Amino acid sequence: MAIGVILLPMLANYHTHSEFCDGRISAAEMAEAAYAAGFAVLGFSSHAPLPFQTEWTMEPDKLADYVRTIRALGEAYHGRMEILLGLEIDYIDGLCGPSDGRFDRLGLDYVIGAIHHVRPPRLGDDALATVDDGQDSFDALISQGYDNNTSALVEDYYKAATACIKAGGFDIFGHFDLIRKNNPNMSRFREDTVHYKAAAMSTVDALTGTDIIVEINTGGMARGKLSTPYPAAWILKELKLRNVDICLNSDAHASAHLLAYRDAGLQAAAEAGYDSLTIITAKGRERVPLE
Ligand SMILES: [Zn+2]
Numbered sequence: 133m134a135i136g137v138i139l140l141p142m143l144a145n146y147h148t149h150s151e152f153c154d155g156r157i158s159a160a161e162m163a164e165a166a167y168a169a170g171f172a173v174l175g176f177s178s179h180a181p182l183p184f185q186t187e188w189t190m191e192p193d194k195l196a197d198y199v200r201t202i203r204a205l206g207e208a209y210h211g212r213m214e215i216l217l218g219l220e221i222d223y224i225d226g227l228c229g230p231s232d233g234r235f236d237r238l239g240l241d242y243v244i245g246a247i248h249h250v251r252p253p254r255l256g257d258d259a260l261a262t263v264d265d266g267q268d269s270f271d272a273l274i275s276q277g278y279d280n281n282t283s284a285l286v287e288d289y290y291k292a293a294t295a296c297i298k299a300g301g302f303d304i305f306g307h308f309d310l311i312r313k314n315n316p317n318m319s320r321f322r323e324d325t326v327h328y329k330a331a332a333m334s335t336v337d338a339l340t341g342t343d344i345i346v347e348i349n350t351g352g353m354a355r356g357k358l359s360t361p362y363p364a365a366w367i368l369k370e371l372k373l374r375n376v377d378i379c380l381n382s383d384a385h386a387s388a389h390l391l392a393y394r395d396a397g398l399q400a401a402a403e404a405g406y407d408s409l410t411i412i413t414a415k416g417r418e419r420v421p422l423e
């Protein structure tokens with residue numbers, strides 16, 4: 133009797149951290165784990181250095197070693213698994229972004245553009261705060277940075293996201309609605325209001341007609357923060373209606389994240405009406421059927 137075989141799309145992940153930034157294992161260990169798990173393509177995307185010090189971005193003097201290490205891994209796995217060199221580059225309004233060319237000389241295979249920061253109005257003109265730290269710091273951001281005006285926080289986040297997309301200079305838009313990470317059960321702000329949806333839709337509209345790929349990112353699920361991937365199901369449906377391409381990334385900081393909640397990501401894609409994922413290889417982009 134024939135056994136039915138479900139052909140899942142080839143395993144590819146473009147959102148991978150390592151000890152070069154805030155990942156927990158070395159790039160070599162991550163590559164080994166991905167190869168053992170059957171990945172065909174593994175893209176490294178360390179947090180690019182920012183114009184200021186953080187605990188989670190790569191230090192500028194590690195860049196050359198990063199490039200050398202990932203390229204050497206690419207050679208070591210040649211013919212078995214494709215390894216790509218990327219960076220996750222922050223967009224911060226008025227300060228830096230993927231389009232400013234700071235990393236062009238590295239010959240990256242691709243770039244993830246991402247928003248982690250907002251500019252809390254109550255903390256002064258130069259103040260920046262991240263939205264994806266722990267719950268306590270997110271709550272402090274709401275109370276001290278925004279005087280409990282979560283509508284303004286949501287607006288600032290999506291304004292930055294929209295500006296990031298309009299500035300361009302990257303291939304994949306990372307964790308579309310990261311602002312949801314510290315909003316368990318919509319306890320800090322509603323995500324089903326006209327205001328929230330309009331803010332998020334400005335980012336959807338900016339993506340329309342670009343060649344930017346939006347990632348389905350299961351990282352928030354792997355950290356136990358969310359029960360659904362980024363972006364939320366309704367956003368993914370709006371993206372599909374506008375023919376925006378998607379890929380599926382785990383935002384892995386440890387080897388156990390590589391395949392974590394992949395099924396949920398595939399299901400989210402299918403439920404939004406997608407029948408393919410877009411993959412990037414050294415040869416370029418390609419759409420692979422979902423099944
Ligand atoms: Zn990120």
Ligand SMILES: [Zn+2]
Pocket residue numbers: 147149220383
């Ligand atoms: Zn990341």
